[in-house]
Amino acid sequence: MVAVGVLALAVFVLFGVVIELYRDVRQLRDIAGVLDRPLDVDIGEVAGTPPSRYGLPHALDSVASAVVLFLSDRCGTCHALADGLKGHLPPGLWIVLEARSPDGAAQFLASHELTPNGRLSVDVAGQIAQRMGLRTTPVGFRVENGRLAGATTVPSRRYLSSILPNSVRLEPGAISAANERMSV
């Protein structure tokens, strides 16, 4: 028992060393600017307004919860985010692609196997972003009950998946299984 106590105290000290190493690494990453840390974007007067006012799809004005992700063909992280979608938009995600030219937009979409549809629109002249006063990408705008509610930068795919609205639903098939049991 004494040995267990002494070893546990040694483990405590070693865990302290590990934590300190992690802190050192984080400090270095902070200097290099590669922390997984989103920044809040102050959206000012845009807050509480309907998305369609800025040229975003009208359908957004009636959604309960969604994220509108602004990407640019010139931004490295935007390419990484688009690549992570694997040609498929998850539920609740809408994308606006800003591009320098129609060719640039087409190239971006083709390279990431994306196709414009109701939830993915191309903004070649950057008019939507201009109306909103947005000059940064990638930025995710949160839409709640058909109104723009807030925005943050989106530094990684991991963070993007964490801010997407997750609808809570009953397990499909559970009701039919229960009905089958009832009939037996």
Add this chain to the structure above:
Amino acid sequence: MEIVATAVALTLAVVLFWAGLEKVRHLTPFVSTLRQMGIPAGGAQPAALVLLGAELGVAVGLVLRPASAMTLTAVLSLAGAFAVSGLIALRRKQTVRCGCFGPYGNGYLGMNQIAAFPLWVGAVALLWVQGTPPPSGLRAASALAAVGLTLAALRAVHAVRAAHEARGDRRSADEMLVWLPR
């Protein structure tokens, strides 16, 4: 009531072990704190070592002889020293970083140490009134193991959190660096 007294003694032991072992690992911040308190450069290091030894010694005493007069006097002396250091820090113009629990803490010396003094006194009074007899060899060893495992578990939570955070940073960096111009 004996269970409460034992729990209080072991809690105090956890606090003192934590403070002492953190100083074993990294004494410099604590030496710097003592120098800020006005202890001359030549005396700060020995004073830090004495306090470190006192904290660990009292922690062991709380596990092995929780109600002995010597242990309780040592606990009161330490608590008094903490409170006095808090008072001195409050009287100084500059804020003094605590360094009480190693290099991680962001706390400052002052009101916290003064406010903790009645709690220390209360705990000592409880242990004195209860007068728990010294535990047997096996019970004392079990108590030491419990204290050590508690400390390791608390620290493990921080380590896992730090690892999780670092993993997030690493994955984020991977995703971004892929696209940076080489």
